[in-house]
Amino acid sequence: MADEGKKDEAKKKENCTGSCEECSRRKFARFGLGAVAVAGAGSAVFGYQFLSPNALYEPSPIVDAGKPDRYPPDSVTPDLQSGIYIVHGAQGIYTLSAVCTHLGCLTAWKPELGIIACPCHGSKFHIDGVKFDGPAPRPLPWLKTWVDDDGNLQIDRSETLAQKQFVRI
Numbered sequence: 001m002a003d004e005g006k007k008d009e010a011k012k013k014e015n016c017t018g019s020c021e022e023c024s025r026r027k028f029a030r031f032g033l034g035a036v037a038v039a040g041a042g043s044a045v046f047g048y049q050f051l052s053p054n055a056l057y058e059p060s061p062i063v064d065a066g067k068p069d070r071y072p073p074d075s076v077t078p079d080l081q082s083g084i085y086i087v088h089g090a091q092g093i094y095t096l097s098a099v100c101t102h103l104g105c106l107t108a109w110k111p112e113l114g115i116i117a118c119p120c121h122g123s124k125f126h127i128d129g130v131k132f133d134g135p136a137p138r139p140l141p142w143l144k145t146w147v148d149d150d151g152n153l154q155i156d157r158s159e160t161l162a163q164k165q166f167v168r169i
């Protein structure tokens with residue numbers, strides 16, 4: 001009798017089209033497991049973000065500008081990604097911040113006029129950073145510039161100079 005019951009059960013399974021009670025229970029169980037897995041993954045992502053330090057990683061203020069001979073005499077080389085101008089004047093090389101002292105806009109070198117101009121409110125600066133027009137309250141700051149042991153020009157954007165200093169090459 002028990003064997004016949006098992007045989008009937010096996011036949012039922014063979015002929016099942018997927019709509020019997022057992023099949024729908026299995027589908028429901030698979031759906032439930034899938035939902036639990038998705039919820040677990042979401043919790044893991046949220047937990048990771050919650051536990052990660054909420055810190056802002058800023059790039060180094062030091063810019064490696066390469067060999068000084070990249071900057072020919074009487075040249076102004078803007079590096080707007082770093083927010084600086086590398087100037088090779090008569091007395092040597094120096095670096096100016098390209099950030100306007102009015103409200104912090106990025107200035108632009110105008111080679112045809114030989115000046116640095118701010119597009120926001122019209123401040124204008126000579127190539128030594130001195131302002132001659134517009135609302136900027138201070139000149140463009142000079143930044144600490146030196147040649148390292150490997151002979152590369154280094155600029156520290158976090159250190160402004162109180163006095164003009166030139167790198168002589």
Ligand code: FES
Binds near residue numbers: 103118123
């Ligand atoms: S931000 Fe440069 S003039 Fe206002």
